[in-house]
Structure formats: C-alpha cells, structure tokens
Amino acid sequence: MALGEALPLSVAAGAPWLAEARDRVLRMVAADRLSHALLLQGPPGIGKQALAEWIARLALCDSPQEGPCGQCPSCVQHSAGSHPDLQRVVIPEDKKQIPVEAIREMIAALQMKSYRGRRKVAIIDPAEAMNTNGFNALLKTLEEPPGDAVLVLTVSRPERLPATIGSRCQRIKLVSPSRAAALAWLQGVEPGVEWAAALALTAGAPFAALALYAAPALDKEMTEVPRLLDRPDADIVGLAERCQQRLPAERLRWIENWVTERIRKGLLGPAPDHSPGSPGLPQGLRTRHIQGLFRVLDETRAAQNALKGNANVVMLFERLFVILARELAVLRTARQGH
Ligand SMILES: [Zn+2]
Numbered sequence: 608m609a610l611g612e613a614l615p616l617s618v619a620a621g622a623p624w625l626a627e628a629r630d631r632v633l634r635m636v637a638a639d640r641l642s643h644a645l646l647l648q649g650p651p652g653i654g655k656q657a658l659a660e661w662i663a664r665l666a667l668c669d670s671p672q673e674g675p676c677g678q679c680p681s682c683v684q685h686s687a688g689s690h691p692d693l694q695r696v697v698i699p700e701d702k703k704q705i706p707v708e709a710i711r712e713m714i715a716a717l718q719m720k721s722y723r724g725r726r727k728v729a730i731i732d733p734a735e736a737m738n739t740n741g742f743n744a745l746l747k748t749l750e751e752p753p754g755d756a757v758l759v760l761t762v763s764r765p766e767r768l769p770a771t772i773g774s775r776c777q778r779i780k781l782v783s784p785s786r787a788a789a790l791a792w793l794q795g796v797e798p799g800v801e802w803a804a805a806l807a808l809t810a811g812a813p814f815a816a817l818a819l820y821a822a823p824a825l826d827k828e829m830t831e832v833p834r835l836l837d838r839p840d841a842d843i844v845g846l847a848e849r850c851q852q853r854l855p856a857e858r859l860r861w862i863e864n865w866v867t868e869r870i871r872k873g874l875l876g877p878a879p880d881h882s883p884g885s886p887g888l889p890q891g892l893r894t895r896h897i898q899g900l901f902r903v904l905d906e907t908r909a910a911q912n913a914l915k916g917n918a919n920v921v922m923l924f925e926r927l928f929v930i931l932a933r934e935l936a937v938l939r940t941a942r943q944g945h
Contacts, residue, residue, distance in 0.1 A: 652812025
C-alpha cells in the first residue's frame with residue numbers, strides 16, 4: 608500500500624501492540640459497559656491517536672462486531688471527518704496548551720442530545736496539555752458524565768495529569784512494541800522503506816517513524832496538486848477526497864506555504880507561476896493575479912480554522928481547489944492570449 612493512499616484506520620489502529628487494548632474496549636462495548644472516560648497512556652508515537660479514533664468510531668458505530676463495521680452511516684461519517692457526535696480537542700496550532708474554552712465548548716456539546724440518537728464521544732489529545740482551569744472544568748464532567756458521553760483522553764506524561772483526573776478514568780496502559788514487531792508492522796504498511804533508520808531516529812516509536820517518512824512523501828505528492836488543478840478537466844472531487852483521507856492539516860499548511868511563496872515572488876517581480884521558466888506577466892495581470900492568490904490564501908486559512916472544528920473536510924478541499932483552479936485558469940488563458 609502506498610502512503611500516498613490513505614492509511615486506513617483499521618491498519619493504523621490494527622497495530623499488534625494495540626491489540627490487547629482493542630480487545631479490552633471491545634469487551635466493554637459487547638457487554639454494554641463502555642466506560643465514560645478512558646485514559647490511553649503510553650509513550651509518544653505509539654499510536655494513541657489512532658487508537659482513540661478507532662475507539663470513537665467503535666463507540667459510535669451502529670453495528671459494532673470485532674471492531675467498527677466501516678459500513679454504517681456513522682462509520683461513513685467518521686471516515687468523512689464530519690461526525691456530528693464526535694468532538695476532538697487538540698492544542699491549537701498557535702498555542703502550547705489546550706485553552707479552557709475548548710474544554711468548556713466540548714462539555715457543552717456533550718450535554719446536548721446525540722445527533723444520531725446514540726453516544727457522544729470526545730477525544731482530548733493530549734490530556735496533559737490542559738491547564739489548571741481546563742482540568743477543573745473537566746473534573747466536574749468526569750464526576751457526573753452525561754448519560755451517553757464517552758471521553759477518550761490520551762497521555763504520554765501521566766505525571767502531569769492531576770490524580771483526581773486519572774482516578775476518574777479507566778486507564779489503558781500501552782506498551783512500546785519490540786523493535787522487531789515495529790519493523791514488521793512498518794514493512795507491512797509500506798514495503799521497501801529503510802524503516803530501521805527511521806525507527807532509530809524516533810526512539811523506536813513506530814507511528815513517529817511513519818510520520819517522519821510521510822512528510823517528504825507528502826511534499827512530493829502535494830507538489831503535483833497545482834499541476835493537476837491547472838487543467839480544464841481537473842478531477843477536483845477526487846483530489847479533495849484523497850486530501851481528506853490522510854494528513855489534511857499538513858496538506859493545508861503545504862498549500863498555505865505554496866501560495867505565500869507565489870505571492871512573495873509575484874511582489875518581487877518574476878513570473879508568479881508554478882512552472883519554472885514561464886514568460887513574465889504584464890504588470891496589470893500580475894497585480895490581478897496577486898489579488899487572486901490572496902483570495903486563495905484567505906480560503907486556505909478559513910479551511911485551516913474550519914478543520915479544527917467538525918467541518919466536512921472533503922468540501923473544504925473542494926471549495927479551496929475550485930478557487931485555486933479558477934485562478935490558474937485565468938492565468939493560463941491570459942498567457943495563451945499574451
Ligand atoms: Zn459502523
């Protein structure tokens with residue numbers, strides 16, 4: 608499987624060293640005794656986020672069996688990144704902590720009725736990034752959780768979590784895989800990569816090794832995007848779907864950097880185009896093109912903000928790509944007439 612494709616949740620959360628934790632949660636679901644608060648504890652890069660997403664999908668699934676079914680409307684919504692009954696609380700890009708407001712919003716959302724008439728799930732990742740106010744706000748919810756709420760917390764540094772929080776959660780301890788097990792799994796995900804080197808660089812953490820490898824692969828893939836969009840028959844929906852499936856935030860950041868660089872080059876003088884060696888644009892058109900790029904930049908930033916909420920990620924990318932494609936088409940037509 609190429610990493611350019613999505614890494615399916617079943618593969619990510621299916622790592623063998625997470626099997627015991629998965630089984631434990633499956634038994635709770637089967638007995639209809641899923642805890643209101645789970646604390647996934649383990650070293651960084653071991654797959655806590657993937658497991659948290661898997662648990663969320665399982666808890667929301669209409670017909671869970673050996674795992675989330677992957678077929679029901681709930682599972683489909685989760686795959687699209689737009690499940691109305693799932694909240695994710697993470698550190699905002701411009702902050703170092705999880706703001707207390709984010710915790711309060713999450714609690715308010717948990718107290719509302721479930722959209723799909725089943726559970727409501729919130730993931731807090733990582734829990735130790737909350738501040739004291741956040742801990743206090745969360746504590747009240749942990750003491751009296753709303754009936755159908757499930758909280759999934761991840762923690763790498765449990766000593767930073769107040770004992771009052773930890774003691775009110777069901778703790779699931781995750782242990783690092785052996786080097787051999789990590790290597791075997793990584794080879795299965797993407798054969799032919801020097802995984803031993805990547806694993807050595809990430810202190811044996813397989814998901815961190817995967818991320819390390821994925822970054823340059825993503826760059827290579829994203830470099831193709833403007834070229835793909837600069838065609839009258841561009842498959843915008845297909846491209847948006849592929850972007851949604853894996854690392855959407857990283858892709859938006861890539862587009863932001865790409866557009867910013869084009870604007871910078873445009874302001875400096877040479878041809879503001881992605882194709883090297885293209886003829887320079889007349890002044891009027893260049894100004895018009897820079898304005899267009901600013902619109903793309905605004906849209907990219909709006910998409911980045913929307914992504915932190917519960918947006919439909921495919922639609923975010925579609926909207927952005929339509930605007931970017933339109934801008935590239937204007938440029939193409941102008942150049943042909945020039
Ligand atoms: Zn399902």
